Amino acid sequence: MGMKLISAKEVTEKVLSDQSLFILDVRNEDAFSDWKIEGKHIEHLNVPYFDLIDGVDEIVDKLPKDSEILVVCAKQGSSEMVGEHLVEAGFKDVFVLEGGMKSWSEYxxxxxxxxxxxxxxxxxxxxxxxxxxxxxxxxxxxxxxxxxxxxxxxxxxxxxxxxxxxxxxxxxxxxxxxxxxxxxxxxxxxxxxxxxxxxxxxxxxxxxxxxxxxxxxxxxxxxxxxxxxxxxxxxxxxxxxxxxxxxxxxxxxxxxxxxxxxxxxxxxxxxxxxxxxxxxxxxxxxxxxxxxxxxxxxxxxxxxxxxxxxxxxxxxxxxxxxxxxxxxxxxxxxxxxxxxxxxxxxxxxxxxxxxxxxxxxxxxxxxxxxxxxxxx
Structure with a gap:
């Protein structure tokens, strides 16, 4: 299926309907601990983008194999690059938050x-x-x-x-x-x-x-x-x-x-x-x-x-x-x-x-x- 962009509106609909969502948040740890996407059935993994520049091999075992993964960063660019690494590693349902956490903040x-x-x-x-x-x-x-x-x-x-x-x-x-x-x-x-x-x-x-x-x-x-x-x-x-x-x-x-x-x-x-x-x-x-x-x-x-x-x-x-x-x-x-x-x-x-x-x-x-x- 490859990587797809998903809007803040679509993520909101998932959160409000209590859908399960796995989020790979690639912002720095302090930004993540300060503020994140929250919901009843949301699971997070926070790994800073700089640790994933060369690929996602180090975290493959921590990611779900058969469900969607939403990658988020501050503005979109970093999460797109990580999303491409995930697709290359064989993950099929990879989504990237369009506009990053800035769009999440404004929706x-x-x-x-x-x-x-x-x-x-x-x-x-x-x-x-x-x-x-x-x-x-x-x-x-x-x-x-x-x-x-x-x-x-x-x-x-x-x-x-x-x-x-x-x-x-x-x-x-x-x-x-x-x-x-x-x-x-x-x-x-x-x-x-x-x-x-x-x-x-x-x-x-x-x-x-x-x-x-x-x-x-x-x-x-x-x-x-x-x-x-x-x-x-x-x-x-x-x-x-x-x-x-x-x-x-x-x-x-x-x-x-x-x-x-x-x-x-x-x-x-x-x-x-x-x-x-x-x-x-x-x-x-x-x-x-x-x-x-x-x-x-x-x-x-x-x-x-x-x-x-x-x-x-x-x-x-x-x-x-x-x-x-x-x-x-x-x-x-x-x-x-x-x-x-x-x-x-x-x-x-x-x-x-x-x-x-x-x-x-x-x-x-x-x-x-x-x-x-x-x-x-």
């Missing part, structure tokens, strides 16, 4: 969450290789995009396919782990870009303030997006209530963890805000609300359709971050935190408009896992 998988009561729909865009979650809410030919990633073609193409105009674009907070696509979507579509003003004091561009009391509507059927000020991850963090049924929590509350307050150097100052949001403000909301976060940390958080969601009441029972004494909570959100996101200061500056890196630099800045939660 967005759109999945429908639900229809809304007045005829609209809400979709979740799962950035499976990075753990980012974006949302598109549409109704009667209009749409709102929430927490867009920088790969905005996914949203534009999705809207075009459904004959929908993107009317509003908003970020729940100033992101530190990935570059927002908000301004680029505004430029490309003419949509209005909203940002919480308390997170926007240093931004170098015009925006509309996303503030509690200023509801946003989409479509004639008036699907209403209701902002709720919910600081803690950042001082401006603002949640959204959609259709009185969905709570878009940004990076304040996740399915298996809670947000971290230290990415602007304010862990001590913002820990009280975070606790107040999670333990008081959210607790007053209907526990039947469906939480839709801006990130996930583990593949276990995806359901059998590839969606990330949970009922707020269930999280108050099951999420350890919502069940801590005050001293324990303060320790958890300010000590022993996982490493901060790669290049997070440069990402914050990019999202403020203070620096304007080119696309290749933006890719490099984003490589690696999201680290917005208090657990790794």
């Amino acid at each position: 967005l998988n759109p999945v429908k969450i639900s229809d809304l009561k007045d005829g609209g729909s809400i979709y979740q865009f799962v950035r499976i290789g990075k753990g980012c979650l974006s949302y598109l809410i549409k109704s009667n030919g209009e749409a709102i995009v929430v927490d867009a990633t920088r790969t905005v073609d996914a949203f534009i193409d999705f809207a075009k396919d459904r004959d929908v105009t993107i009317k509003h674009v908003l970020d729940t907070h100033l992101h530190a782990d990935h570059i927002s696509g908000g301004r680029l979507l505004q430029e490309r579509t003419g949509a209005t870009y909203y940002l919480p003003p308390k997170d926007a004091e240093e931004v170098q561009f015009d925006y509309e303030p996303l503030v509690e009391g200023n509801d946003l509507s989409v479509g004639d059927t008036k699907v209403t997006v209701e902002p709720l000020y919910s600081p803690g991850h950042t001082i401006g963090s603002t949640s959204l209530i959609v259709d009185d049924k969905y709570l878009l929590t940004g990076d304040i509350l996740f399915v298996e963890s809670i947000g971290r307050p230290d990415l602007a150097g304010k862990a001590g100052d913002w820990a009280d805000d975070l606790r107040n949001t999670l333990y008081d403000k959210y607790k007053e909301l209907s526990h039947d609300l469906i939480v839709l976060p801006a990130h996930f940390g583990n593949m276990s958080e995806l359901d059998d359709q590839g969606r990330v969601h949970a009922k707020l009441g269930d999280l108050y029972e099951q999420n350890a971050g919502l069940n801590m004494e005050e001293k324990e909570f303060h320790r958890a959100v300010s000590e022993n935190l996982p490493p901060q996101p790669n290049a997070y200061q440069e990402i914050r500056q990019t999202n403020m408009g203070k620096i304007n890196p080119n696309e290749e630099d933006q890719r490099e800045m984003e490589i690696g896992p999201n680290r917005c939660a208090i657990h790794g």
Whole structure:
């Protein structure tokens, strides 16, 4: 059969359908240990490319003889050369990840969450290789995009396919782990870009303030997006209530963890805000609300359709971050935190408009896992 290229979309479909997958990852050990393709039935072998330049004889005994082998590297070139060695060694089902781990980092998988009561729909865009979650809410030919990633073609193409105009674009907070696509979507579509003003004091561009009391509507059927000020991850963090049924929590509350307050150097100052949001403000909301976060940390958080969601009441029972004494909570959100996101200061500056890196630099800045939660 020889060697074939396989897209990030096709690999995503294999991962989400729990197919068995053997991955030969030829990146350096530190890159592999930092971040890899994960899934329920994935087996890895990490051997750096430089150890395989002359052939794969040394690892033949460690590779499956009768099943597919997916070779991955950073950008594609190294894995193609290793893939050719595998074919020469007699392996028949050899695949190479097209675009390497960079394409894996950028791929967005759109999945429908639900229809809304007045005829609209809400979709979740799962950035499976990075753990980012974006949302598109549409109704009667209009749409709102929430927490867009920088790969905005996914949203534009999705809207075009459904004959929908993107009317509003908003970020729940100033992101530190990935570059927002908000301004680029505004430029490309003419949509209005909203940002919480308390997170926007240093931004170098015009925006509309996303503030509690200023509801946003989409479509004639008036699907209403209701902002709720919910600081803690950042001082401006603002949640959204959609259709009185969905709570878009940004990076304040996740399915298996809670947000971290230290990415602007304010862990001590913002820990009280975070606790107040999670333990008081959210607790007053209907526990039947469906939480839709801006990130996930583990593949276990995806359901059998590839969606990330949970009922707020269930999280108050099951999420350890919502069940801590005050001293324990303060320790958890300010000590022993996982490493901060790669290049997070440069990402914050990019999202403020203070620096304007080119696309290749933006890719490099984003490589690696999201680290917005208090657990790794």
